Amino acid sequence: MAKLKHPRESDRKPALRGLVVGAHGRHFHVELASGERIEAHRRGKKGDVVVGDVVGCTNPTSGVAAIETIEPRRSLLYRSDEWRVKALAANIDQTAIVFAARPTFNPWFIWRALLAAHEAGIEAFVVRNKTDLEDPEGRAAAQCRLLASIGHDVVEISAEASPDDARKNLLSRMEGRSTLLVGQSGMGKSTILNLLIPHAAAHTQAFSEALDLGRQTTTASRWYHTEEDGWSGAIVDTPGFQEFGLAHLTLDDALAAMPDIAAYASGCRFFNCRHLHEPGCSVKSALESGKIDPARYAFYERLAEEIDRRS
Numbered sequence: 001m002a003k004l005k006h007p008r009e010s011d012r013k014p015a016l017r018g019l020v021v022g023a024h025g026r027h028f029h030v031e032l033a034s035g036e037r038i039e040a041h042r043r044g045k046k047g048d049v050v051v052g053d054v055v056g057c058t059n060p061t062s063g064v065a066a067i068e069t070i071e072p073r074r075s076l077l078y079r080s081d082e083w084r085v086k087a088l089a090a091n092i093d094q095t096a097i098v099f100a101a102r103p104t105f106n107p108w109f110i111w112r113a114l115l116a117a118h119e120a121g122i123e124a125f126v127v128r129n130k131t132d133l134e135d136p137e138g139r140a141a142a143q144c145r146l147l148a149s150i151g152h153d154v155v156e157i158s159a160e161a162s163p164d165d166a167r168k169n170l171l172s173r174m175e176g177r178s179t180l181l182v183g184q185s186g187m188g189k190s191t192i193l194n195l196l197i198p199h200a201a202a203h204t205q206a207f208s209e210a211l212d213l214g215r216q217t218t219t220a221s222r223w224y225h226t227e228e229d230g231w232s233g234a235i236v237d238t239p240g241f242q243e244f245g246l247a248h249l250t251l252d253d254a255l256a257a258m259p260d261i262a263a264y265a266s267g268c269r270f271f272n273c274r275h276l277h278e279p280g281c282s283v284k285s286a287l288e289s290g291k292i293d294p295a296r297y298a299f300y301e302r303l304a305e306e307i308d309r310r311s
């Protein structure tokens with residue numbers, strides 16, 4: 001006798017398939033192949049759907065669909081805080097890390113974002129915006145030189161004072177790709193988004209109205225496709241945050257993404273040297289003889305502390 005097979009959730013083929021273009025807590029906006037956007041919730045307490053996910057959902061009942069499945073991701077970028085790891089976006093090709101001379105930027109934010117991208121296996125480039133502004137003590141310019149010396153791609157723009165040049169420089173890196181914008185607040189991410197995808201502001205408003213977010217609109221993440229913008233690609237905008245926690249990394253992961261330090265890590269007396277307090281450490285010697293930037297080493301030490309605190 002044939003065994004009776006009960007349908008399980010995973011056997012049912014979801015009625016609709018779409019891209020998560022807006023995410024706010026457990027509320028989502030899903031864009032279907034037809035271009036139609038529907039509101040969707042995730043069943044249960046699962047906090048696993050992020051902007052950029054391709055999902056399967058039910059047909060909407062009273063206007064809201066249920067997300068049932070998440071398709072395998074090409075990439076997933078995380079950050080973490082003291083309490084938990086948070087996925088920022090799925091299926092992005094690269095991240096653009098934006099900073100500017102003003103408001104005062106924190107280099108550690110940039111360096112942390114570079115490490116998170118490396119860990120997620122996605123490319124990253126750094127954007128110095130607002131080159132029209134004075135650069136107190138040449139901090140922003142010095143940061144560009146340091147990043148370039150480490151091997152990072154850095155582009156210098158003024159999204160407001162030289163928008164045409166800014167557009168050209170950014171699009172040479174963003175054409176045909178999906179790019180997540182990250183940076184401390186006030187650096188110019190929204191300005192860049194609106195420069196490259198002018199209808200983005202209108203979509204932001206539509207999304208907030210549909211989900212009734214009101215003033216919480218800045219806490220939602222969104223995926224914007226180009227439409228008639230003269231290029232093809234996507235930009236992902238996530239809520240601003242000041243800390244880019246990396247507690248989900250190991251110290252080896254961190255070192256692998258810091259070639260300026262890793263370059264000196266092969267001559268240590270102990271094969272498992274962590275380059276902190278061990279005798280005969282070639283990283284420490286390189287630091288003492290000025291071959292490693294002290295600020296970069298201080299950053300490495302801080303990461304080691306954070307990672308130890310977690311484990």
Ligand SMILES: Nc1nc2c(ncn2[C@@H]2O[C@H](COP(=O)(O)OP(=O)(O)O)[C@@H](O)[C@H]2O)c(=O)[nH]1
Nearest residue numbers: 129130158159160161185186187188189190191
């Ligand atoms: N001087 C100057 N100001 C800019 C430039 N780009 C953005 N801004 C200003 O910086 C402020 C913050 O920009 P915004 O795009 O909201 O930053 P976000 O918080 O990173 O999204 C706004 O007042 C912008 O007008 C620029 O290239 N030059």
Ligand SMILES: [Mg+2]
Nearest residue numbers: 186189190191
């Ligand atoms: Mg913004």
Ligand SMILES: [Zn+2]
Nearest residue numbers: 268273275281
């Ligand atoms: Zn060492």
